[in-house]
Amino acid sequence: MDIVVEHLTKRYGPQKAVDNISFRVKAGEVLGFLGPNGAGKTTTMKVLSCFVLPEEGDVKIGGYSIREHPEIIKKHIGYLPENNPLYQDMNIIDFLEFIAKVHEIPKHLIQERLLDMVMVCGLEGEKHKLIRELSKGYQQRVGLAQALIHDPDILILDEPTTGLDPNQIVEIRELIKRIGKEKTVILSSHILAEVEATCDRILIINNGRVVVDGTAEELRKQAQGNEILKLGVAGGDINDIFEKIMEIDTVETVDFLDFECQLLEVQSYPNTSSVKDIFDTCVANNYYITEMTPIETKLEDIFRELTTH
Amino acid sequence: MNQIIQIAKRELAGFFDSLMGYVLIIMFLGFSGFFTWIYGDDIFFIGEANLNIFFKVAYWSLFFFIPSLTMRSLTGELRGGTLELLLTKPISYWQLILGKFASTVILISMALAPSIIYYISLWSIGSVDHPAIILGYIGLLLMSMSYIALGIFCSSISDSPIIALLSTLFIGIFFHQIFETIASSSLGIPGSIFSALSMFTHFGSISRGIFDLQDFIFFFSMIIFGLYASKEILVSRNLKA
Numbered sequence: 190m191d192i193v194v195e196h197l198t199k200r201y202g203p204q205k206a207v208d209n210i211s212f213r214v215k216a217g218e219v220l221g222f223l224g225p226n227g228a229g230k231t232t233t234m235k236v237l238s239c240f241v242l243p244e245e246g247d248v249k250i251g252g253y254s255i256r257e258h259p260e261i262i263k264k265h266i267g268y269l270p271e272n273n274p275l276y277q278d279m280n281i282i283d284f285l286e287f288i289a290k291v292h293e294i295p296k297h298l299i300q301e302r303l304l305d306m307v308m309v310c311g312l313e314g315e316k317h318k319l320i321r322e323l324s325k326g327y328q329q330r331v332g333l334a335q336a337l338i339h340d341p342d343i344l345i346l347d348e349p350t351t352g353l354d355p356n357q358i359v360e361i362r363e364l365i366k367r368i369g370k371e372k373t374v375i376l377s378s379h380i381l382a383e384v385e386a387t388c389d390r391i392l393i394i395n396n397g398r399v400v401v402d403g404t405a406e407e408l409r410k411q412a413q414g415n416e417i418l419k420l421g422v423a424g425g426d427i428n429d430i431f432e433k434i435m436e437i438d439t440v441e442t443v444d445f446l447d448f449e450c451q452l453l454e455v456q457s458y459p460n461t462s463s464v465k466d467i468f469d470t471c472v473a474n475n476y477y478i479t480e481m482t483p484i485e486t487k488l489e490d491i492f493r494e495l496t497t498h
Numbered sequence: 499m500n501q502i503i504q505i506a507k508r509e510l511a512g513f514f515d516s517l518m519g520y521v522l523i524i525m526f527l528g529f530s531g532f533f534t535w536i537y538g539d540d541i542f543f544i545g546e547a548n549l550n551i552f553f554k555v556a557y558w559s560l561f562f563f564i565p566s567l568t569m570r571s572l573t574g575e576l577r578g579g580t581l582e583l584l585l586t587k588p589i590s591y592w593q594l595i596l597g598k599f600a601s602t603v604i605l606i607s608m609a610l611a612p613s614i615i616y617y618i619s620l621w622s623i624g625s626v627d628h629p630a631i632i633l634g635y636i637g638l639l640l641m642s643m644s645y646i647a648l649g650i651f652c653s654s655i656s657d658s659p660i661i662a663l664l665s666t667l668f669i670g671i672f673f674h675q676i677f678e679t680i681a682s683s684s685l686g687i688p689g690s691i692f693s694a695l696s697m698f699t700h701f702g703s704i705s706r707g708i709f710d711l712q713d714f715i716f717f718f719s720m721i722i723f724g725l726y727a728s729k730e731i732l733v734s735r736n737l738k739a
């Protein structure tokens with residue numbers, strides 16, 4: 190099922206939480222929803238899951254509008270809300286059975302689905318415990334199980350890995366990747382590495398607006414621009430080395446990174462590379478290179494650049 | 499319909515898991531049995547084969563028990579965030595509210611059911627006014643349903659169970675007693691308006707075995723109004739939240 194979001198606007202009082210957002214998610218795609226806290230991620234997800242109605246705009250899921258057919262859309266969506274609300278006083282099996290029945294899964298299939306979910310989400314050892322007795326990681330798994338139990342076409346996960354330990358984060362990511370092969374997944378996070386590791390496409394929103402829409406690769410390319418090298422050269426006086434490097438035609442600027450260790454930062458002109466010339470210069474002057482690393486623009490930098498003004 | 503049943507089943511299981519259900523049933527039967535058969539103006543003292551004493555005791559005890567049952571019905575969902583969980587499943591606002599309503603009505607019926615023994619015992623002692631007793635039970639059930647609807651409404655307005663409890667009792671006491679007191683001391687149109695709004699009047703007439711459409715209209719309008727208002731409040735909460 191495709192998701193089409195058209196000119197979505199949602200206000201809380203005078204403040205616009207989501208401001209005229211439009212995007213599409215194709216069936217089978219895993220979309221990462223990024224943004225600083227308060228950017229409008231959760232609000233957008235609440236709208237997609239038919240919990241909150243927007244003031245303006247519409248969302249069509251599989252051709253159905255959230256305004257006209259929420260009851261049909263809800264059947265095809267599995268939603269894990271931000272703080273993962275669960276009935277604390279129920280045990281896992283009873284809770285999942287309740288959710289299965291609400292979804293009108295035929296009686297003879299319920300048992301099978303329950304066992305499936307317990308296995309997929311790794312709840313085997315805990316299944317008869319009360320939810321309030323579970324650790325946060327296990328509660329998160331129960332949250333995922335309740336979102337998956339009716340085998341939805343679309344999965345909406347609002348910060349699925351908050352509060353988990355690193356091992357659990359890896360497990361949940363693996364799980365999402367596995368699910369993402371068959372289903373459309375929308376995942377929100379403010380951890381960039383997570384989105385990069387699990388998503389096909391990234392959507393960054395800030396102050397309720399979409400600022401970037403593309404793959405991680407595209408994002409990098411867009412922000413990269415000039416070649417920047419971290420260069421360590423020894424075998425001569427650092428000031429001489431500095432001047433020699435500056436003489437290279439393709440080099441735009443050279444900065445000292447570390448005077449003692451003789452580390453420089455070399456930036457080339459757009460669309461040129463100075464790697465070979467630096468090497469030749471060093472050879473010609475009997476210097477030797479101790480280090481030469483391209484400085485890659487990190488997604489973190491792109492994120493910061495895009496969301497801090 | 500399935501959704502309403504599932505929600506009601508879950509709620510009902512919750513009442514018994516938290517012991518609330520047992521406590522309510524035991525307290526209700528204990529109170530009503532004590533006053534009907536043992537203490538004060540009991541059945542033997544009056545020497546009449548009717549259950550008026552029981553209905554009087556039930557009239558007051560249910561008034562206090564019901565708010566303690568309904569005070570968590572929506573406040574719990576609002577506080578724990580589980581409202582979001584439910585409403586993003588194929589469950590509508592009406593199904594949610596009707597499920598909550600049904601579960602409490604069933605619990606009250608379970609508390610009332612054993613008291614039928616009183617009726618049977620009475621029947622074995624003397625000649626009983628059957629229609630009066632049957633209508634009395636119907637009256638108790640309708641009154642309970644009205645207060646449950648009111649209780650659910652009060653539990654939708656805030657996420658604090660205590661506020662829900664106190665506001666149900668506060669609004670309820672007007673219908674339960676205050677309107678009656680005002681009506682009895684005023685004349686003419688105001689008198690009849692307050693009398694028409696009083697639970698005391700309607701329950702009194704029905705438990706005396708009088709079948710009057712007005713009473714039924716009163717109960718049903720209170721139920722419908724309570725449930726409809728709760729639904730509207732939940733919807734408007736979601737537009738804001």
